[in-house]
Amino acid sequence: MPKESIKDKLSKSQDAxxxxxxxxxxxxxxxxxxxxxxxxxxxxxxxxxxxLNVDKYPQLAQQFAVRSIPHYALFKRGKILWRKGGIITKRDLEKALKGFT
Structure with a gap:
């Protein structure tokens, strides 16, 4: 997927x-x-x-300041609503994401 289409998808999506x-x-x-x-x-x-594979898209990883993996970022209309690096428990992930549904 070309870099532009990923950025477009993130900025134009009404969905989280x-x-x-x-x-x-x-x-x-x-x-x-x-x-x-x-x-x-x-x-x-x-x-x-x-x-998003950081080996295939290193510029995007750098642009979003991803310093370690795994790393998660929740976007809506191009804005980062939440982000977290490292392993996260199912319970903590559910709790974090439910606030944005």
Whole structure:
């Protein structure tokens, strides 16, 4: 996906989008995948997911000040509403995201 289309998607979307900054080689990222899927499913699709591989899009990772992975940022209409780096429990993720649905 070209960089412009990712930025366009984030800035134009009326839906909240959770961006998952990850890398294929990242163990903690892989640990978080089922947790994120479960939480978003429980939120009935009110929050969309965009997985962004930092190895493929290093400029975007740098632009959003992603210093470590996994890293999550919740966008709505181009604005970051919430962000968190590292592993997060299912309970904490649900609690954080429910406030934006």
């Amino acid at each position: 989008i959770l961006v998952d900054f990850y890398a294929d080689w990242c163990g903690p990222c892989q640990t978080m995948d089922p947790i994120i899927s479960e939480v978003l499913k429980e939120l009935d699709g009110k929050i969309k997911l965009l997985k």
